[in-house]
Amino acid sequence: MRKLLSRFRKDNKPRGTSPLDRCAAYVRPRRKRFVALLVIVAHISGGLASVHAVLETRTPQGAVAWAVSLNTIPYVAVPLYLTFGRSKFNGYVKKRQDKIEETDPLVRDLVDQLRAAQLVVPEPLAMPLMESLAKLPATMGNAVALLRNGEAIFASIFEGIDAAEHYLLAQFYIVRDDALGREFHKRLTAAAARGVKVHFLYDEIGCYQLPRRYLEDLRRSGVVVHAFNSTQGRANRFQINFRNHRKIVVADGRHAWVGGANVGDEYMGRHPRLTPWLDAMVKVTGPAVQMVQVPFLEDWFWASGQLLDLDWTVQTAPSGDSSAVLSLPTGPADRYDTCALFFMNAIQRAERRLWIASPYFVPDQQIVSALQLAAMRGVDVRILVPEDCDHMLVRLAGWSFVAPLEMVGVQIFRHGNGFLHHKAMLVDEDVSAVGTANFDNRSFRLNFELTLLVRDAAFAKEVEAMFLDDFADSRLSSAQELAERAFPVRLAVRIARLLAPLL
Known part of the structure; x- marks a missing residue:
């Protein structure tokens, strides 16, 4: 002083x-x-x-x-x-390049097996552009089953976990430490105890509420656990923009489950407000299972630096089914906006019908234009979204797209019985898609997603039945509803629209 x-x-x-x-x-x-x-x-x-x-x-x-x-x-x-601010996950790209020398021969051998067994989808059923986006072939000889809502989904997944003999791959965006989460924990632990190699991958942002003890207990039980860890590496330290939104379970390389359901009580109808929680997953048996293993292998390598020893032997579904299935992994490590291009191509291919269900509907302008063109050429375009939503900004932004789509004949239905969370699409009579990708910019460009595209008329009928059930609990919305709302609400919709690239 x-x-x-x-x-x-x-x-x-x-x-x-x-x-x-x-x-x-x-x-x-x-x-x-x-x-x-x-x-x-x-x-x-x-x-x-x-x-x-x-x-x-x-x-x-x-x-x-x-x-x-x-x-x-x-x-x-x-x-x-x-x-x-970043829209490219360069760290993942670099690590993918590091392992290409080891995995490319594996994928090439897999494709050779498929061709030798005549399980690659032939012309004219082939989907060449979709396969180019996926960098994987569409396969024949698959059995597919649509699982609707939590009880059916997790009964099937848990049955598959309990029956696994060699290895399990489990990947979820959200896992909660609640009744369903603890049951999932119990099944993985039991599988590891009987000698099954269990690999569990979770997104640390989606699972930010998951207690550390949950993960440590799994590790002590013999389960190999890794966070996706999108912030690893000096260049990624501050970014939290990229999420691994995939939900995958694979048992012994013979059965796979892909779709929209996470592991939480809300999926079993126990959400305090948004109940019932409607979702869908696909169980696939056949050579498409190996195609589902490929994105899990890449994600695991990014998270852990380890390449897993998995079963790549191609087998057809024992039931003799012959559904054509394409496993389409998409994400910010792709050279192109693969997910957005997939939806663009599906919209452009539609000739008679295009039905889309998504809990979050915030498309970009090119997708809006494609939907408008489809409706103008006479396609029955219907968008199914929830009446209520767990993200207010997404709900507000979604209203801004009603007027430009309604004017050309696109119908937007709002499902009022619970929370519609499944991500599904139906194109014409025989093409359908179920997966993890929402119809928004985050899924189009920022999230790692996985969609199963199925070409099979019988499976398309199952998806159609799901849509018709949901339409029955829905109402047709209109732009007039927004026009009649108070000025602050209309202003909030426009402001939310400005944030669409981040939603």
Whole structure:
């Protein structure tokens, strides 16, 4: 303190000023200099980040939005850009390249097996563009079963876990420590106890509420557990924009389950508000199971650095079924917006009917245009969404698409009995899709997803029956409903629409 006071005297401060006043006079100019330096650094950071945004952001609209905000309000925009600004998961891409020398021969051998067994889908049933997006072939000789809602889904999955003899692969976006989560824990633990190699992969953002003891108990029981760990690597330290949204279970390389259900009591009809919780998964038996193993193998390698020793022997379904199935993994490590291109192609291929169910409906403009064109050429286009939603911003943004779609004849139905969470699509008479991808920008570009595309008239009938049941509990919505709402609601819809790229 004496040194401070002596410096104040050298600065010719009035002798009558109190020590507190003189201390403030000493600190104030330094605080101003610190603030000025902070402003300069923030604007330089914002300017550099805006250059990166212009070069890397996928859409012109997104590039403009980031560039303007990074240069005008860098104090807020720079942290947001570091967290949400990236749309390419470069770390995953690099690691995928690292393992290609080992896995490419494996996939090539698998395709050779399929061709030798005449299990690759022949012309004219082949889906060449879809296969190009998937980088995997569509296969014949599969049995597929549609599982509707939690009780049927988890009864089938648990039966498969209990019957596994060699290995289990389990991957979920959300796992909860509730009644269903503990039952899932119990089944995995029992499988490991009888000598089955159990590998469990979870998304750490989706499972942020999962207690550490849940995971540690699994590890102590012999289950090999890994978080997807999207933030690993120096370049990924701050970003939480990428999620592994896949839900996969594979038993012994012979049976696989893929779809929208996570592990939580809400899927069993025990949500306090959104009940019943409607979902769907597909159980597949046959060569498509090996195609489901491929994305799990890549995700596991990213998370753990280890390549799993799995069964790649191709076998047809014992029932003699011959459904054509394509396993379509998509995500931000792809060269293209694979998920968005998949939906675009399906919309363009539709000739008579296009029914889409999704809990979150926030498409981009190119998808909206494709839906409009489909309706204008006479396709029966129907969109099925929940009346109530667990994400308010998504619900508000979804309303902004009603008017432009309604004007060309697209029908948007709102399901009012519980929460509709399944992700399904029906194209014409024989093509259907069930998977993990929502009809929104996050699934199109930012999430790792997996969709099973099935070409089989009998299975399409099952999917059609599911849609018809859901339509029966739905109402047709219209743009007039929004027009009659109060101004604050209409404004909130427009603001939510601006956030569509992040939803």
